[in-house]
Amino acid sequence: MSLDILRITHGRQICRPIQLPMRGRVLVRTGQRVEMDDIIAEYVLPERFMVYNVQRGFGLSASKAESQIERLVGEHVEPGDVIAQSSGLFARVFRVPQEGRVISIHSGKVILALGEVKHICRASFPGIVVELIPERGAVICGQGAILQGVWGNGKNAQGELIHLGEAVTHPYDQKELDIELNGKIVSLGSCLREDLLTALLESGAAGLIVSSLAPLLQSTGMNLGIPLMSLAGFGDIQTDAYSEAMIKEMVGRKVFLNAYMPDPFSAQRPEMIVPLSEIEDEGLFDEEVRLRIGSKVRLIGNPYTGNAGEVIELPAEMERFASGLELPVAVVKRTDDQLVRIPTSNLEVII
Amino acid sequence: MTGLACTSLISVDIGTQHTRAWLFEAAEGVFHITAGCKVPSTFTGGGDVQMGVWNALERLQVLSQRRIFDNEGHFINNSQIPGVGVEKFAVSLSAGAPIKTALIGLADEASVGSIRRLASMFYTQESAVLSLRGGLDAAHQLEVLVRADPDLIILAGGSDDGACQPVIEAAEHVRLAYNLLPRVHKPQIVYAGNSALTEKIVHCLNAGEDLHTASNIQPEAGHDVLEVAWGAMLKAFEKIRLQQMHGLEELLQKTGGQLLPGAYALGRMVKYLNRINQNNKGVMALDVGAGSTTVAAAKDGKLTLSVSQTAGLDTLCEEVCRWSALPVDAQTAAVYINNKHLHPASMPATLEDLAIEQAWTRINLKHALGQTAQRYPDFEFCPDGGLSGAYEPIILSGAALVDAPTLGQALLITLDALQPYGITTVVLDHQQLLPALGAAASIDPLLPVQILDSGIFLHVGTVITIDSPAPEGSSVLTVELRCGEDPVEVCEIHQGSLKRFDVKLGSQARLHLSPAAETDVGMGRKGLGGWVSINGSALGVVIDARGRPIRLPIAAEKRSEMIKAWLWELGG
Incomplete structure (x- = not known):
């Protein structure tokens, strides 16, 4: 089966490619140490374009208009530079308003690309540059713990991790919110109210990790100025035992929250990285992950959404579920020792 | 003589969730299905599309009792030995994200409509639509194209004896966007407009193998002939998917397979x-x-x-x-x-x-x-x-x-x-x-x-x-x-x-x-x-x-x- 893989891992090598969506300039070198937010690579696009219609402006034919143009394609221009000018009693001049470049002269028209907008990619956690990706970026490696979620709003931040527990569901739970949250990555249970998000934002939190999010808050979450990661998705889902244990263990540490948006076509998932000096697993690459007896799993779909446990049996025969669908099945012993039978397609394998 | 192009063929359909494979064999001039199977696709999460296909072929080998892999585990391609390997291989592909596409036509109701119909056959997502009579000046057209960052640009417009200048100007803007965007893979361009302009467009765009030309999809106003652009679209589709999907190019090389979009x-x-x-x-x-x-x-x-x-x-x-x-x-x-x-x-x-x-x-x-x-x-x-x-x-x-x-x-x-x-x-x-x-x-x-x-x-x-x-x-x-x-x-x-x-x-x-x-x-x-x-x-x-x-x-x-x-x- 095609496996949904979720990483909740202690001290191990963490390598992530940090790269531009386009070709640009790589600004780091192999072996260099980078901190979060250090610029890894950049590319530049024009800020805007400007077209001078010399033919129309001067009232000339296209060929005559081109003879009035004083620049060549590719030429760099400064503010005030003359692009074209006509002579005579009513001479007209076209001047450049902003630094840029001539990109086209065609049919009596000059097109300029003016200004520049830099697009950059930054390191999302501290580490060492182990490999350059030509014209795109670099692979950064560090070591530590990873806690992955399933949904993020595309932003990232760093800060000390604080855990408010599952109980904070209301913005007026003042006791919890009175704790100093400024600059911290705040973990809590499910977030079902917009005013809770607002209250946490106003408290100065640097980032939020929620066990789940109300579906209606998805667009609010996307527009939130700070990173927001949902561990289990949407609805009212409690934090699973493995994620909760990791969060509790990492409280008080400096963590890096990369709330990547989910993309089924890439390996990227939203995650929290906690740098650790000790390594439990030296391997750079994951072993091939298979669903097997003993696999730790998190359950998807009703009635077990968000539960976690361990696979204790993988029956060879398919099983008919209440929906009427006949599907491959796994028997999972949940962390509360209950045995449940669930379609194998509804499992995330935790590694 | 059977009149058949081959006597054994595997056809694989790669979907988002599942890869399906069928082995067809001919006996006495008639094809039948020897075996078929379904396995999970493997390209999601950045995986290699080949793995799912090889898994499927291994299943086919077991089900059909026909040797599809040699002793080194290599796929036996173009086989002429009866009962061993296969002669032909076909691939249909419906997996993958929609292709970000910019549509450029002369007028909304005419050429843009035709291009939209053409694009919709190939699982595309419109990232920009430029109607050349829409009043957008050249600078804005360029900005729209650069911002859209399309994987595919389809340019058409003008009946065969119709307007030339706006189409040539649009081609110039496409050329600028094509050259300006520092994309890892250059966008593919399909031109299916006024046939009289094809040569000029090729010269203007200078996009080499990234340009795919076709006859005019609207040779007369209000009359679509989308079929004439299918070949160009298929070439563009194949190039884009080969760039996007890890392992697809190697799969086609190893199998000699021909790729078609699943919907097509x-x-x-x-x-x-x-x-x-x-x-x-x-x-x-x-x-x-x-x-x-x-x-x-x-x-x-x-x-x-x-x-x-x-x-x-x-x-x-x-x-x-x-x-x-x-x-x-x-x-x-x-x-x-x-x-x-x-x-x-x-x-x-x-x-x-x-x-x-x-x-x-x-x-x-x-x-x-x-x-x-x-x-x-x-x-x-x-x-x-x-x-x-x-x-x-x-x-x-x-x-x-x-x-x-x-x-x-x-x-x-x-x-x-x-x-x-x-x-x-x-x-x-x-x-x-x-x-x-x-x-x-x-x-x-x-x-x-x-x-x-x-x-x-x-x-x-x-x-x-x-x-x-x-x-x-x-x-x-x-x-x-x-x-x-x-x-x-x-x-x-x-x-x-x-x-x-x-x-x-x-x-x-x-x-x-x-x-x-x-x-x-x-x-x-x-x-x-x-x-x-x-x-x-x-x-x-x-x-x-x-x-x-x-x-x-x-x-x-x-x-x-x-x-x-x-x-x-x-x-x-």
Whole structure:
């Protein structure tokens, strides 16, 4: 089966490619140490374009208009530079308003690309540059713990991790919110109210990790100025035992929250990285992950959404579920020792 | 001589969730299916697409007992040794994100409309639309193109003796965007406009192998000839997917395979079925997949093919609740569907999840049909009134329909979304074989013909849709059913009802329809009835007199009872 893989891992090598969506300039070198937010690579696009219609402006034919143009394609221009000018009693001049470049002269028209907008990619956690990706970026490696979620709003931040527990569901739970949250990555249970998000934002939190999010808050979450990661998705889902244990263990540490948006076509998932000096697993690459007896799993779909446990049996025969669908099945012993039978397609394998 | 291009062929269909493979072998000049299998696809999460294909081929090797791999585990390609390896390999691909596409045409209603229809055949997502008569100046056109960062640019416009200058200027802007954007892979450009300008456009764009030219898709104003651009689009599609999908290029090299988009391959088969169809009706295939829905319809030799992305959820939760067979609130529906987006391979294990999923399938199917009608103004569908043209058969495909727990559920989803016209048969491509046959057809056109002759579809039922303005509960049709030695069954059909008659697979029946004066049963005009011969099928004959649009009670409980009653009538 095609496996949904979720990483909740202690001290191990963490390598992530940090790269531009386009070709640009790589600004780091192999072996260099980078901190979060250090610029890894950049590319530049024009800020805007400007077209001078010399033919129309001067009232000339296209060929005559081109003879009035004083620049060549590719030429760099400064503010005030003359692009074209006509002579005579009513001479007209076209001047450049902003630094840029001539990109086209065609049919009596000059097109300029003016200004520049830099697009950059930054390191999302501290580490060492182990490999350059030509014209795109670099692979950064560090070591530590990873806690992955399933949904993020595309932003990232760093800060000390604080855990408010599952109980904070209301913005007026003042006791919890009175704790100093400024600059911290705040973990809590499910977030079902917009005013809770607002209250946490106003408290100065640097980032939020929620066990789940109300579906209606998805667009609010996307527009939130700070990173927001949902561990289990949407609805009212409690934090699973493995994620909760990791969060509790990492409280008080400096963590890096990369709330990547989910993309089924890439390996990227939203995650929290906690740098650790000790390594439990030296391997750079994951072993091939298979669903097997003993696999730790998190359950998807009703009635077990968000539960976690361990696979204790993988029956060879398919099983008919209440929906009427006949599907491959796994028997999972949940962390509360209950045995449940669930379609194998509804499992995330935790590694 | 058999007249066949080969005697062994593997066709692989790579979908988002599953990869399907079939081995076809010819004996005495006739192809048959030797083995087929389905395995999980492996390209999601940045994986290598080849792994899923090799897994499938290993299964085929076991199932067929034919050696497909040599001792070193290499695929045996172009084999001339009988019983070893295969001679030909075809690949259809429906997996992958929609292709970000910029459409550039002369005017909205004319060339942009044609380009939109062309693009919709290839699972694209419009990232920019430029109508050259839309008043956008050159600087803005460039900004739009650069911001859109398209994978594919389709430029057309101008009838063959029409406007030149705007198209040449647009080509200049495309050239600038092509050169300015520091993309890892340059966008592919398809030019399918004024043929007289092709040479100038090639010279202007100077995009080498990234430019694919075709004849004019609109040689005369208002007259589409999309077929002329298919070749160029296929080349562009292949280049884009080879760049995007890890392992695809290596797969094609190792197998010598030819790549076709899955929807295009499906469309090819639908067009073929329409050609051999004797009933003067069109043929339609509906494929509801994990991330997209394909509508392929062919009538009088003309193909309507459109791939639509899943409908946006924001405004549709209420609609999902309305069509759910169990009463659910919008919040519950939104939770299920949003989580399904995060875990597309997950399956509904509870009745409530299934009810939401099937309601969502209805919405997606209706949305895709509506999009098709927007793109193709002569496609006879409107979301409220349903289909107003005659199509037979209607072929159902895609996991959402094929994997429904019962055929009745798959049929009801289709009837609710499509509301077919008149008398039609609904069949299920339960093996989801059509795209693979479409891909194989480009290597050996006889192969799909012979395989279709062998009967690959599951006959779900014959559907008679009643169109009548009569008030709810009034009699609209009298049906007389004669089935073999069974006693004649006579039944009055009332407006608002859904009725099924058993006509078992393998048996035949004659049905006499006597419609009321204002009732149209699709026999040519209102009030006209007559005898209809029916072949037996899994569900028999279904008479749908629920009216157009289908009216559902406002109260959730009553609505749910009604949908459950319909499902019950169709066998559960």
